[in-house]
Each structure stands twice: as structure tokens, then as C-alpha cells.
Amino acid sequence: MRRAFLMFVPLIAGLVAGPTLAAETQRYQMEKTDKGYVRMDTQTGEMSICxxxxxxxxxxxxxxxxxALQDELGRVQSELKALDERIVKLExxxxxxxxxxLPTEEEFQKSMGYMERFFRSFMGIVKDMEKEEQAPQTAPVPNKT
Incomplete structure (x- = not known):
């Protein structure tokens, strides 16, 4: 059983690779000329002299x-250089x-002093409110006239 499986794997690989290789061979079209061949890439339209x-x-x-390729390469290199320079400037x-x-140490300490006073005042208000809630509630005294 195992031997049959091992023989079956290359057969499947060949069947799968067959259409791919056939499609790749159809990508280029060759034409004979006086000095050799002209190869055309059917996907991109590029022409090569062979x-x-x-x-x-x-x-x-x-x-x-x-x-055209060299011009494009030069343009891309110039653009890359400009982008590198821009990155350096931005950084x-x-x-x-x-x-x-960033604040100086003195400005930072001054701000911390403000915050400390604010929180102390706030906590004083909270404590006063707690005292008022804890104070015994006395019944209202009726008016005696």
C-alpha cells in the first residue's frame, strides 16, 4: 500500500505541474528574423532580440x-533619495x-504644586460633606407661637 502511494505522488505532481508549464511556454511568442529571433512576452508586450x-x-x-527601463530606474532612484531625505527631515x-x-523642572514642580493644592482643597470639601452626612439628624422643632 505504501509503495503504491509513493508511486502515485510523482504522477499527481506531474499532472498538476503540466498545465502550469504549458501556460508558461505560451507566455512567449518567438518569430524568426534575418539576424536571429524576436521574442514577445504575450502578457506584458515586451520585445526581446534573441x-x-x-x-x-x-x-x-x-x-x-x-x-525606458533605465529611465524608470533613474526616476525610482531619485524618488527613493528624495523620500530618504524627507524622512530624515521629519525625524x-x-x-x-x-x-x-517638554517643561523645565521648575515648570513641572510649579504644576505639581497646583495639583497638590487642588486635591487638598477637593479632599477638604469631600470631608466636610461626609461630616454633614454623619451628623445626627434632629427632628424639626415645631413652632410654638
Missing amino acids: EERDSQLVCKLAADERS NSLTAQLESK
Whole structure:
């Protein structure tokens, strides 16, 4: 049973890989020219010039596509450099803003003094209210006229 299973696995892998490989071979279309071949990528439309060297097919991007690729590469590199510079500026300005907005030790102590006085006053009010609630309630004295 195990041997039959082990023989079945490569068969399934071949069946699954078959359509994928067939789809990949259909991606490029080759046309013979006087100097070699022209290969067209049917998905992107890119054209490559191919020639035989030492029994191998060697393909290069067409000249106009090569220059377009180099232009795009230059543009992306410039954009990356500009983004790097922007990140550095933002990080530096954010650090400077945070440092400039922090209070000094004196300002901090002054604020803490205000808070302490506020809480002491508040707690005094709470204690007064508790005393009023704990005071014995006397019945109202009737008016004697």
C-alpha cells in the first residue's frame, strides 16, 4: 500500500505541474528574423532580440525598452533619495519639537504644586460633606407661637 502511494505522488505532481508549464511556454511568442529571433512576452508586450550563441538562445531587451527601463530606474532612484531625505527631515523636526515642548523642572514642580493644592482643597470639601452626612439628624422643632 505504501509503495503504491509513493508511486502515485510523482504522477499527481506531474499532472498538476503540466498545465502550469504549458501556460508558461505560451507566455512567449518567438518569430524568426534575418539576424536571429524576436521574442514577445504575450502578457506584458515586451520585445526581446534573441540570437544563437554556442548552441544557446541569448535574448536582450530591445534598445527602446532598455532606455525606458533605465529611465524608470533613474526616476525610482531619485524618488527613493528624495523620500530618504524627507524622512530624515521629519525625524529631526519631530525630535526638536518634542524636546522644545517638554517643561523645565521648575515648570513641572510649579504644576505639581497646583495639583497638590487642588486635591487638598477637593479632599477638604469631600470631608466636610461626609461630616454633614454623619451628623445626627434632629427632628424639626415645631413652632410654638
